[in-house]
Amino acid sequence: MNPPRTGVPGNGQDAGREFALTHLDALESEAVHIFREVAGEFERPVILFSGGKDSIVMLHLALKAFTPAAVPFALLHVDTGHNFPEVLDHRDRAVARHGLRMHVALVQDYIDRGVLKERPDGLRNPLQTVPLTDTIRELRFDAVFGGGRRDEEKARAKERVFSLRDEFSQWDPRRQRPELWNLYNGRHAPGEHVRVFPLSNWTELDVWQYIRRESVELPEIYYSHEREVFLRNGMWLTAGGWGGPAEGETVQKRRVRYRTVGDMSCTGAVDSDADTPDKVVAEIAVSRLTERGATRADDKMSEAAMEDRKREGYF
């Protein structure tokens, strides 16, 4: 946890390159600044925590931002009911280890109560929006941290670090506040809230380089392992009670790992032998596919799939 820092300050005489931060130090410093701004300006912030790598890195940064005090935010997980057991296990251990409070909103509850209907394609990621926005309203969260990165998707490339949402949690890309210098504007009316993205300027490779540098622990599905999978729409999906394989789809054992972690019904594995952070960094550095292009079905539905979901309140 004590990474060496580049450079030491001189006497101001030859100040220059020895003061330059590496890109990881610069990104870390910026993310910590964002966490502290929210802690200083908001009443009820919460961190969206899925147990995926971005939210784990987000939590790691929050822990560093307030050390030696505790993180002054609770966690919120929207559980699709189709999560990987390894990820839920990791989530619960992280919460226990750091003495955090966590709220869980269950998509399954909404389906059981008849509020949400299972989609014909079985995808549950799009169903997360209603439980998410309901919980934000009921628990009166006024700042909601998300691990979204601008490099993930072209609609996300347009996102501000502080993104105002109306009382219906809607994002209006044409009415975004200009974001100037590092003077983030967190003002909002009662009922509105602000989505905050401390990893906005990070790329997938940055996240992995940071995981490697800081020895951040991840659910094991991020590293190469043998798994029973079947092919659907060009993606290797994990067999399981959520609804696969269907007739005509055959299960086979492959060495795979996951680049993103979401609902099992739409998150695909990639063939990989990378079983350490070093090997993952090397693998991503030469990959010719984006993280989402390789492994997410929900973004392939239309050219504006992400923009449309974000308008409705998706993170």
Place this chain on the structure above:
Amino acid sequence: MTTATDPAAPPSPAGGPATTLLRFATAGSVDDGKSTLVGRLLHDSKSVLTDQLEAVERASQVRGQQAPDLALLTDGLRAEREQGITIDVAYRYFATARRRFILADTPGHVQYTRNMVTGASTAELAVVLVDARNGVLEQTRRHAAIAALLRVPHVVLAVNKMDLTGYEEPVFTAIAEEFGAYARRLGVPRVTAIPISALVGDNVVEPSAHMHWYHGPTVLEHLETVAVCHDPVPGPARLPVQYVIRPRTAEHPDYRGYAGQIASGSFRVGDEVTVLPSGRTSRINGIDLLGEPVPAAWAPQSVTLLLADGLDVSRGDLIAPTAHAPATSQDVTATVCHVADRPLTVGQRVLLKHGTRTVKAVVRDIPSRLTLDDLSAHPAPGRLVANDIGRVSIRTAEPLPLDSYGASRRTGSFILLDPHDGATLTACMTGPTGVDTRQPTLDRG
């Protein structure tokens, strides 16, 4: 704000080659080929991945276009793709072996001037694009003026579409000279002019085979090697206090740390410091860099300062060296860019956010509005509307420790907010403009 300096920086903690971060912004008029340039930079630096390219090819086919439209890589919103224009700033990320880049891709339309201000506020370099056939236009001057006002340390003039002017040196030289003269009047320290063809790929990533008379760097080469000179360290140290860290645990019963991101300069353990606006003084007992004690820290590190005395310090205060503390004042004059659709008027009550402090304020006077194309100042306009640049005098309810923007982009800048709905109204830069507005007309040679 991050520093990026020499690419030959020390090795990174990970053991791989160290990379620094360069934030830059692009600006260009509609149809100057800005999207093509950005697309070409991403594409030729191999930052566009197969699935993104396939998505662009599919979308281009649907639209009946014959070749993949690289602009679709960057236009992320429905409305942008429908209209074929860029509405809002988009951020792009790419890397070479030498540097990581954050590109703020800003729209060229006059009505989106505020978006260029957004992109330029954090940029260390701005690329201003012109069409070699048209030369320096009003919009080019506007982009140069914004880069100058925001004190973006480096400006690159990319003279595009050289393929359509026969790759002729005199065409390029004339444009570079005219732009250079204008930029000098604006106080831009340095302009690097590069003749390019974004469409063909001349001098973007690969050197051109068509312009043997040009011996300078390609656009990417320049981005990779430019030494960013706005090094924050020589400036006086400033720490806007964001948050007070008090664990009150058995392990840390008395810990009381002042957390914030160093805005400029550097702090060392033992430094005598003054807390503003109270003016009380103390000494730095310790500096924690995210949990790790360090003897010194510098901008833009996020740190926690521990002081020798139990002063009353809270969010919004500024910690500065006693020997170089800024003066505080309730009256401030600033150069501003109005970014909201509702106007800013004399007498208007606003909120002012400076560093981590938000105070009530009133607009006392709007002495002038700047016409960017000829840099003339129009006296007493009474109000500023969206995208206007002007001078504004403000009276604040509490004294603020403001530096001049010329000395510090961080502690010399502030924003005005609407107290009713919190909307961001105006981007403000304290002190003189640096732009000579006394001459009403531009010397066009």
